Amino acid sequence: MAQLETALSAPNKPSGPAPSAPVVTKRRLLLAVLFLFVLAAEFALGFYYAYTLEYTHSDAMSRVANAFYVLYSRDPHLAAIGFVWNPLPSLVNLAVLLLYPIFPAVASYGLAGILMSSLFAAGTAVLLASEGLRYRLGTVTSLLLALLYSLNPFVFLFGSNGLSDAPFNFFTMWTVIAFARWLHDEKPFGMVAASFTLSLAFWTRYEAVPFGAALFAAVIVATLLKQRRSVIKPIEQRRWKYQWIRGEGTLVLMMTPVIYSGLLWIMWNYLIMGNPFYFLNSEYSNVAQAGSLMENEEYVRMLGNPWLAFVTVAKKTAYYAIPLGVIVLIRLFSGRLFKWDLLILIMLFASIPALQYVMLLKGTTFAWFRYFMYGFPITVAWLPYELSQMKRKEVGKLLVFAGLLGSAVLLTYAMTNPKIAPDEHTYITLGSHYEDMKLEQSIAEYFNEELSDAVVMMDSYSAYRIIVKSRNPQRFVITSDRIFRDAMSEPKNFGIEYILIPRPTTESIGSAIIVTYPNLYANGAEWCELYKDFGDGAWRLYKITDYALKHKSEGAEGVS
Secondary structure, eight states: OOHHHHHHHHOSSSSSSSOOOHHHHHHHHHHHHHHHHHHHHHHHHHHHIIISSOOOOHHHHHHHHHHHHHHHHOOOOGGGSSSSSOOOHHHHHHHHHHTTEEEEEEEETHHHHHHHHHHHHHHHHHHHHHHHHHOOOOOHHHHHHHHHHHHSSSHHHHHHHHOOOOHHHHHHHHHHHHHHHHHHHHHHHHHHHHHHHHHHHHOOOOHHHHHHHHHHHHHHHHHIIIIIGGGSSOOGGHHHHHHHHHHHHHHHHHHHHHHHHHHHHHHOOOOOHHHHHHHSTTTHHHHHHHHGGGGGGHHHTTTTTTHHHHHHHHHHTTOOOHHHHHHHHHHHTTTOOOOOOHHHHHHHHHHHHHHHHHHHHOOOOOOOGGTTTTTTHHHHHHHHHHTTTOOOOOOHHHHHHHHHHHHHEEEEEEEETTTOOOHHHHHHHHHHHHHHHHHHHHHHHHHHHHSSSEEEEOHHHHHHHHHHSOGGGGGEEESSSTTHHHHHHGGGTOOOOEEEEEOOOOOOOOOOOOHOOOTTTOOOOEEEEEEEEEEETTEEEEEEEEEEOOSHHHHHHHHO
């Protein structure tokens, strides 16, 4: 035990001379090869699913569609990117979609999203490896750290499927790495980098809000408790007043970019959508979509039940906690368990599951297994800093590598079990949505062949696959068009020839067309007639036969 404690005890800073120019060049080449390897592997898997199997995650395709409307819809404008989901992933997709005129598959097969997530996954691998090299953990250790994380089957899946998790993991891990660097050397560059990467995380996913709150608390703990007690500081810098002033300045530096980003997002929602919290409470928001949870007994039982919600969150979070357990074990053996930086890591790890806990109590989250994953990359990003604290690191490295391998096994088991990870299991087994995708492909082909120039109104909330697979998307009048609301009231006046409407279900009930004309699907209306039925009533195409009634209430009555 004494030998193990000695092996795990830590100096404050890495030692040894700075690497020579040839070594730096070799390391840059190595990082470039690592980036290209992970990028190629991720994109190959994503391409296989999206292009060969013609299966893409619905959220990933929807984000591609949001970017598509900005460039190629009937009314192209930047605000068409949408004001519910954070826009950064779609903005990246936007750059790839510039290739659409010469390579339509970037939109129709969602390859823009696949490339987007693959790029961020490859960047994450480089982040981890370069930070290991910066702490002088060794080339092999740094590469293994990056590869054991990036090639974890669960992590690898989200680097290849076009969702927003890969860029969010990239920015949160960069934030943790930069913050840990500031903890290590107390130089402002780390804090500046963390502040901007945190704001980029916000532009990617809303989970950045609780993560940012945890960082706020972490700065307070670091300045008032951890760094104040450093014996190498002059006595006047260890006084409460000095550290309090320093903490205030650090918090301003840390939080200004992300707070500004949040206020900017609220302002844009107000100026463009007329509601500062449109992203939060509109008919397309997560809160509105979560209304279907009231039909699920399991979720209803958790409403207002703190203990049951806590057990649910704890069970799902535990699958991602092996690296954190390894860090606790290392610190236990080295006598460093009760250090303030461990409290900081625990706060960062628990911040996003805490948000899911609150949302479960309110019934506003689907609590997918992936929503609890973010503590895993946060902890992995902490590992270079943790390993740098050891005097002789061999034992610590073995424990870390064993923990990452154990995580790979556990998370692989979880995502292949539909009871634990239903969304992930559905994706890897081409589950329930596959037939819907085939149907929407056939509808797009019908429009391409039979109604190639007809003006069709549809709600992009449900019809996004049909839109991006069309050869002539400009003839669709969709939700992001500035005439959409008026055209719903008087479709004939706006040149609308057809209206496509999905069967009202818990997934489509938020469609603006269904809300405006709740009886149209079932009964039709006196100003239109049923033209074609797709997929045994999954979609219905109505042809406009006369002027729409001027009052929505009259049009909503339908005909018996």
